[in-house]
Amino acid sequence: MNSYRNRQFQEITGQIKLIWKEPILFLFIVFIFYFLFTFVVFPIFQVIRYSVFIDGQWDFSNYLAIFSKRYYFQPFINSIVLGVCTATIGTIAGFIFAYALTRTPLPFKYFFRLTATFPIISPPFVVALAAILLFGRAGTFSPWIKNLIGDYSIYGLGGLILVETIAYSPTAFLVLYGVLEAIDPSLEEASMDLGAPRMKIFSTVTLPLATPGIASAWLLVFIQSMADFGNPMVISGDFRVLSVQAFLQITGMYDLPRGSTLAMLLLIPTLIAFFVQKYWVSRKSYVTVTGKPTGATIKNLEWYIKLPVYGSCIFYAGLVFLFYGSIVYGSFQTLWGVDSTLTLKNYVQMFEVGKDYLIDSITLSTVATPITGIVGIFISFLIIRKKFIGRGLMEFISMLTFAVPGTVVGIGYILAFNQSSVIMPVILTGTAWIIILLLIFRNMPVGIRSGIAALQQIDPAIEEASTDLGADSNATFRKITLPMIAPAFFSGLAYSFVKAMTAISAVIFVVSGKWNLITIAILGFVDNTQYAHAAAMSMLLILIVLLALGIIQFLVNRIGKGVRTTDIIG
Amino acid sequence: MKNDFLELKELVKIFGSGKDTVNAVDHVNLKVKEGELVTLLGPSGCGKTTILRMISGFELPTSGRIFIDREEVTSTPPNRRPTAMVFQNYALFPHMTVAENIIYGPKIHGDASHTAKKRAEEVMKLVGLEKLGNRSPSQLSGGQQQRVSLARSLIMEPKVLLLDEPLSNLDAKLRVSMRLEIRKLQQRVGITSVYVTHDQEEAMSLSDRIVILKAGIIQQIGTPLEVYAHPDNRFVADFIGKANFLETVVTQVISDEQVVIDLLGQQLTIPVVKKTFKKEENALLVLRPESIILEKKKPDTITGMIHEIVFLGNQMTYIVEISGQLITVEMSNPQECECFQKGEEVSIRLPAKSLHLLPWEEK
Numbered sequence A: 001m002n003s004y005r006n007r008q009f010q011e012i013t014g015q016i017k018l019i020w021k022e023p024i025l026f027l028f029i030v031f032i033f034y035f036l037f038t039f040v041v042f043p044i045f046q047v048i049r050y051s052v053f054i055d056g057q058w059d060f061s062n063y064l065a066i067f068s069k070r071y072y073f074q075p076f077i078n079s080i081v082l083g084v085c086t087a088t089i090g091t092i093a094g095f096i097f098a099y100a101l102t103r104t105p106l107p108f109k110y111f112f113r114l115t116a117t118f119p120i121i122s123p124p125f126v127v128a129l130a131a132i133l134l135f136g137r138a139g140t141f142s143p144w145i146k147n148l149i150g151d152y153s154i155y156g157l158g159g160l161i162l163v164e165t166i167a168y169s170p171t172a173f174l175v176l177y178g179v180l181e182a183i184d185p186s187l188e189e190a191s192m193d194l195g196a197p198r199m200k201i202f203s204t205v206t207l208p209l210a211t212p213g214i215a216s217a218w219l220l221v222f223i224q225s226m227a228d229f230g231n232p233m234v235i236s237g238d239f240r241v242l243s244v245q246a247f248l249q250i251t252g253m254y255d256l257p258r259g260s261t262l263a264m265l266l267l268i269p270t271l272i273a274f275f276v277q278k279y280w281v282s283r284k285s286y287v288t289v290t291g292k293p294t295g296a297t298i299k300n301l302e303w304y305i306k307l308p309v310y311g312s313c314i315f316y317a318g319l320v321f322l323f324y325g326s327i328v329y330g331s332f333q334t335l336w337g338v339d340s341t342l343t344l345k346n347y348v349q350m351f352e353v354g355k356d357y358l359i360d361s362i363t364l365s366t367v368a369t370p371i372t373g374i375v376g377i378f379i380s381f382l383i384i385r386k387k388f389i390g391r392g393l394m395e396f397i398s399m400l401t402f403a404v405p406g407t408v409v410g411i412g413y414i415l416a417f418n419q420s421s422v423i424m425p426v427i428l429t430g431t432a433w434i435i436i437l438l439l440i441f442r443n444m445p446v447g448i449r450s451g452i453a454a455l456q457q458i459d460p461a462i463e464e465a466s467t468d469l470g471a472d473s474n475a476t477f478r479k480i481t482l483p484m485i486a487p488a489f490f491s492g493l494a495y496s497f498v499k500a501m502t503a504i505s506a507v508i509f510v511v512s513g514k515w516n517l518i519t520i521a522i523l524g525f526v527d528n529t530q531y532a533h534a535a536a537m538s539m540l541l542i543l544i545v546l547l548a549l550g551i552i553q554f555l556v557n558r559i560g561k562g563v564r565t566t567d568i569i570g
Numbered sequence B: 001m002k003n004d005f006l007e008l009k010e011l012v013k014i015f016g017s018g019k020d021t022v023n024a025v026d027h028v029n030l031k032v033k034e035g036e037l038v039t040l041l042g043p044s045g046c047g048k049t050t051i052l053r054m055i056s057g058f059e060l061p062t063s064g065r066i067f068i069d070r071e072e073v074t075s076t077p078p079n080r081r082p083t084a085m086v087f088q089n090y091a092l093f094p095h096m097t098v099a100e101n102i103i104y105g106p107k108i109h110g111d112a113s114h115t116a117k118k119r120a121e122e123v124m125k126l127v128g129l130e131k132l133g134n135r136s137p138s139q140l141s142g143g144q145q146q147r148v149s150l151a152r153s154l155i156m157e158p159k160v161l162l163l164d165e166p167l168s169n170l171d172a173k174l175r176v177s178m179r180l181e182i183r184k185l186q187q188r189v190g191i192t193s194v195y196v197t198h199d200q201e202e203a204m205s206l207s208d209r210i211v212i213l214k215a216g217i218i219q220q221i222g223t224p225l226e227v228y229a230h231p232d233n234r235f236v237a238d239f240i241g242k243a244n245f246l247e248t249v250v251t252q253v254i255s256d257e258q259v260v261i262d263l264l265g266q267q268l269t270i271p272v273v274k275k276t277f278k279k280e281e282n283a284l285l286v287l288r289p290e291s292i293i294l295e296k297k298k299p300d301t302i303t304g305m306i307h308e309i310v311f312l313g314n315q316m317t318y319i320v321e322i323s324g325q326l327i328t329v330e331m332s333n334p335q336e337c338e339c340f341q342k343g344e345e346v347s348i349r350l351p352a353k354s355l356h357l358l359p360w361e362e363k
Helices: A002-021 A023-052 A061-068 A070-103 A109-121 A125-133 A142-149 A155-183 A185-191 A196-228 A230-235 A240-253 A256-283 A304-330 A346-386 A392-401 A406-417 A432-457 A462-467 A473-502 A518-527 A531-559 A563-570 B048-056 B098-108 B114-126 B141-154 B172-189 B198-208 B224-229 B234-239
Strands: A333-335 A340-344 B006-017 B020-031 B038-043 B063-068 B083-086 B160-164 B192-197 B209-214 B216-224 B244-255 B259-265 B264-270 B282-287 B292-296 B302-311 B316-322 B327-330 B346-347 B355-359
Touching: A023 A061, A023 A256, A023 A346, A023 A392, A061 A256, A061 A346, A061 A392, A070 A109, A070 A196, A070 A256, A070 A304, A070 A340, A109 A155, A109 A304, A109 A473, A109 A531, A125 A155, A125 A230, A125 A340, A125 A518, A125 B316, A155 A196, A155 A230, A155 A304, A155 A531, A155 B234, A185 A196, A185 B083, A185 B292, A196 A240, A196 A256, A196 B098, A230 A518, A240 A406, A256 A406, A304 A333, A304 A531, A304 B006, A333 A531, A333 B048, A333 B224, A340 B234, A346 A392, A346 A432, A346 A531, A392 A432, A406 A432, A406 B141, A432 A473, A462 A473, A462 A563, A462 B209, A462 B259, A462 B292, A473 A518, A473 A531, A518 A531, A563 B346, B006 B048, B006 B327, B020 B048, B020 B192, B020 B216, B038 B048, B038 B316, B048 B083, B048 B192, B083 B141, B098 B141, B172 B192, B192 B198, B198 B224, B209 B224, B209 B234, B234 B244, B234 B355, B244 B327, B259 B282, B264 B355, B292 B327, B316 B346
Parallel strands: B038 B192, B038 B209, B083 B160, B160 B192
Antiparallel strands: A333 A340, B006 B020, B006 B063, B209 B216, B244 B259, B244 B282, B259 B264, B282 B355, B292 B346, B302 B316, B302 B346, B316 B327
């Protein structure tokens, strides 16, 4: 007992000594913890507090109210149903694509890969807008479909599943692509060698090995679908989902407790899905995704496999083209569905109305992106290479925002920063800073994750060699570590910029008259049924994002080698 | 007389298309007898694995035919061929236990019966895995994984067992013991086997016959002793064991089996195997380092100077300079031998029986 105490004591004094030796590092750690607590934990805590405290008392009446009335409870069921359907269909689509790209001699693989991942860089609700242009009341295909199946409406569950599948199956695709690529093809060969026909190889080897990956992909798409705000806002119609209802409660009814409670109902399933994915499914995995392709041998695939797989890929790629094509086409139409004379006036008008939004979006994203990137890479460096009390906690908190739906974060920011408090004496609401901080802390997890992955691949011996040759830890970090993690850093930058420019679900709560964003302007256009303007502005947004990716790609090419933009996004 | 069990006829495999083609396998003919273990040996890229993959059916030959037990299987898919392969990285199914891995083949063929299970147990016993059935492959050592892979193939009772560098992932000592084990097992079961390796020592120690390949072309087929003692060409001599090459001229042809050559002024009478030489023909003398004997300098002998000495414990290696050429000489049991100093002049004795003459060939 005594010796145990002694050891503990020694450990603590050791830590203090470390602080003494590296005081700047210690200060950094304190700062980072302060920011993580203030801008990640505190807002979520506020949401929880508002949902269970009424006048300073524990009170579950908000929850009871919601569960007592079908009307309030329905959005919860709807969101779950939507999440399950989207996750299932999206995972199947992603799997077929990943299978085609890793296990068949599909021609034009690069093209198909690009098509499969393209929806990631566009604002998600653009797909919903396209669905309205194509299948809405004045949609291009609507009369034709009406002839075929009778009266229908794109607004509702069916339409939502369609657009969310297109928007989020790329996530499933990327996960499954990594998994299938990592499965050693000699396992499938061994199975075949022992006499298994094609279907048996698939059912006894490929599928069981990919199962943890499939579960992972399913859960991630489920989280995204549950948390989606833009698409349901545009196309859900009478099908009420949690994210939109929480938003309406707060901005329409100013009912903060009820909005918070709905947000909690949204938070709980996504958090459960996230933890199941992170701590359970990923441990079941048989394959380690090393990023090292294993050179699959694709030989003599039978036509009855090629035909449906290729068919599905072509169909899906066609769908993606159709959707984004309709945005391009729609942006040049005089009045969608009525007057199809081609015109540039949408761009002119859109620019007049939206110029300020555009400038705000670019300004705020440009400020937020480098901070996100630098802090992200620094946190990943601390987590992987430094030892300090609370390291695990730091990793956990910084990953948390990844799983928390934007709506919850947005509501949390209102509740946390509308008034001054001990930890944040300045009222942030209405300033540019609240938007910038929100963008930073929402987009950081991906930067941290890619930083961690990059650092784990660097043998510490390389850094030790540098120290051994006389460089201090500062010089080693600048001259050795930094250049080696540069690709991860830039991919983090690219991702945060794309996400900052296309963000909507959380930022919609914190924008103000003074500082507004292009995505919210587009949503406004859609609300006013100014579809052509919305399409024009979406086009502009996509072009800006592509341009930014191009610039970052250019920088990466000059600094490091061999990282493609598609990889950056992935 | 055992019959030819596996036969490759004029087998060709060309990879790539248009201008960018590689002849990975070039008109290979091979007959393997029942119960025989034949090794395909060669440096990487010589086509040995491609041949194995054509026998198993994972690659289709560009031309040529494959017969197993007199039945043509050239275009039979891998899952319908009577072959079983032991993969280089074992390719054990990570989501199945050892026992499940082994019984996978019979189950695929719809045989999950009691006898199949019993056979699985027998096979596991055969390779020494009887207590590890419930383990998962990741809990096994490399050598044990190797045995599982072997057992999984053996349970199929294939007509031909194919082994693709099965020992290359093991450490040096284990490799030596496993190759003896594989050889014993193969002889006990009497299974016809084709074994691929780039390790000449491995090939020598476990094969009935060795096929030496270079750039897709068979260089020589023979027993380990044949290919070592009587290599067909410079490549084989160099690849199997160590060899010194000395240029020489045939000065007299005594018979089909004996010629006289001129080596640095000395006339040597040496035996000839499978080759014919003409008088005045240039030739290449192959000298194995261990067959050369160094002696204190005597008159009227081939002499050289010690250029370098390397002591390896069980042997002493001398690099000796003979009229501008360096040759390697290995003398075993150095404690019992006369030792020479660096720079010392020595006489070189060449026992006629261990000399081998090849037609002249550029390096």
